[in-house]
Amino acid sequence: MEGDKASGCDGLVLINCFVSPYGNRVRIALKRKGLEFEEKPENLAAKSPLLLSSNPVHAKVPVLLVGGKPVCESLVILEFIDEAFPGAGEPLLPAAPCARAHARFWASYVDTKLPECAGRVWRSPKGAAAVEEGKKDLVAVLKTLEAELGAKPYFAGDALGYVDVALVPFAPWFLTYERLGGFSVAAECPALAAWAERCARENGCVAKSLPEPEHVFQFVCGMRKMFGLD
Amino acid sequence: MEGDKASGCDGLVLINCFVSPYGNRVRIALKRKGLEFEEKPENLAAKSPLLLSSNPVHAKVPVLLVGGKPVCESLVILEFIDEAFPGAGEPLLPAAPCARAHARFWASYVDTKLPECAGRVWRSPKGAAAVEEGKKDLVAVLKTLEAELGAKPYFAGDALGYVDVALVPFAPWFLTYERLGGFSVAAECPALAAWAERCARENGCVAKSLPEPEHVFQFVCGMRKMFGLD
Structure with missing residues (x-):
């Protein structure tokens, strides 16, 4: 091994x-x-x-x-x-202290902001005001991330890095957020949607690690049913 | 410099x-x-x-x-x-990857748990049920931290380290939590209270960096007055 x-x-x-x-x-x-x-x-x-x-x-x-x-x-x-495992492949984090801090800042942003807003979209009872508010905040978070991505192919620059790996596993959830929140990630944040596709298309490690968006949605529907949210 | x-x-x-x-x-x-x-x-x-x-x-x-x-x-x-600044004094994090992960886990625990519970104690309106619930959860968090500290002088072992530095600036807030939540940190978590005193007594960098607990309480009282919580 x-x-x-x-x-x-x-x-x-x-x-x-x-x-x-x-x-x-x-x-x-x-x-x-x-x-x-x-x-x-x-x-x-x-x-x-x-x-x-x-x-x-x-x-x-x-x-x-x-x-x-x-x-x-x-x-x-x-x-x-x-x-x-420093000898195994390219490091996820860059080498320079300032660049490492920058990457950690954005990974921390993902964790403190995205799941909380997204949770209000997919864990709230159908029709609750919290869904609409969660959607609004989620779109703002995704737009902030899109602004940070800018014109770069990846958050890390030319190749997949720490922030990319931290964020891309939320992409298979976008379909669930869209269906339950009534919006389109690609319409709101086209560059971010393109980035998510690029991550999976150009990186086998991503493509082989993520579930089908439809399977995530079915999983969430099952949970919502169990908790009487629909 | x-x-x-x-x-x-x-x-x-x-x-x-x-x-x-x-x-x-x-x-x-x-x-x-x-x-x-x-x-x-x-x-x-x-x-x-x-x-x-x-x-x-x-x-x-x-x-x-x-x-x-x-x-x-x-x-x-x-x-x-x-x-x-690798040349300036002892590193905060240990050298071994497993030990670094352990320290990061506990610093992350502090950030995800402590402020949320404590906030319910000091930011809730006087007499609200949220104060009592926040206190209960806060005491549980402090007890979990005390269990992790165990019999060691510091979270890092024999000297101040990453988790100690992450947690000890909350110690000057203990008086505020106690007065607003109606409990005693020293009674609930004697080893943690002793650790906080040790941090300040034996480390000039801690003693010179933290406010007086009474000043924190006055600051919080001012904020509570401003927001009509008392």
């Missing part, structure tokens, strides 16, 4: 759920680095003893087990992968 | 507000590294053009200007300081 060769780790196991943008960040990063790993799919409605014992504080995916030792929190795991 | 020597930066300017736990993380880190910096105190009720232009996305302190170029978000700034 490449992971073993690179660091002496006993093996990499990713506890994930196929729709999780956070877990899929880690899938992308591991594949991009060419690191072999075993994936344990998690049923979030009945969490496994392995997940609960590996991440007792949050009880959330993803967890990356490294020789049995858990590393939790997706952005923390991305940094870990960069640092623990 | 040490900053110039270490990295070729033109100068360090910290935009901060004296009560900000986030800004005071950066003060501690800069002082611990022995880096000289100029501090620009910010009035959060009337934000300066410098703050708004330096951090247009969040319009929040702290911002560290490095040769005029802004670095934003306190944990991002701490990592930046470690990376940009």
Whole structure:
């Protein structure tokens, strides 16, 4: 296993759920680095003893087990992968301290802003005012991200980097946001929509790591039904 | 200036507000590294053009200007300081990838949990149910942190490290949480209370960076009056 060769780790196991943008960040990063790993799919409605014992504080995916030792929190795991396997492929983060800070700032922006707004769109009862407000805020967040992307092919510049990997696993959720929020990401943020397509088209690690948008929507519909939101 | 020597930066300017736990993380880190910096105190009720232009996305302190170029978000700034000035004092983060991930996990825990619970205690109207619920959740968060601290003198082990610097600027707020929430941190979490005292007693960089708890309380009382919460 490449992971073993690179660091002496006993093996990499990713506890994930196929729709999780956070877990899929880690899938992308591991594949991009060419690191072999075993994936344990998690049923979030009945969490496994392995997940609960590996991440007792949050009880959330993803967890990356490294020789049995858990590393939790997706952005923390991305940094870990960069640092623990420096010989495996290009680093996700750039080298210069200012550029690293810039990338971390935007990944942190994604985490503090996007899921909260998006959650109001897809987790609110049908017809609730929160859906419309969530949509408005979500579009503003996506526009802010689009402005940061600018004319660059990737947030990192010419190739996929840390912010790209942090953000692109939300792209398969866009269809769900659009259907439940009544808007079009491509119409509101054409450059961001093109960036998401480019990420998947030009990077096998992305294409192979993300679920079909329609499957995410079906998953969300199932959850909404379970919680009586429709 | 040490900053110039270490990295070729033109100068360090910290935009901060004296009560900000986030800004005071950066003060501690800069002082611990022995880096000289100029501090620009910010009035959060009337934000300066410098703050708004330096951090247009969040319009929040702290911002560290490095040769005029802004670095934003306190944990991002701490990592930046470690990376940009490797020759200045001990690094905040440990060297081993697993230990770095562990420290980042707990700093992220502080940021995602503590301010939200604490905010319900100090920003809710007097007598609101949210105060009691916030207090309960806050005590649970502090107990989780106390369990992570365990019998160690510092979160990092024998000396002040990344998690200590991330958490200790909340200690001057404990008095405010206690008075508004009706509880005692020392009674609920004696080891954590002792840790906070140890941080200030044994580290000049902490003692010189934090406000008096009574001044924080007066500041919060002023804000509560302004917003009609009492």
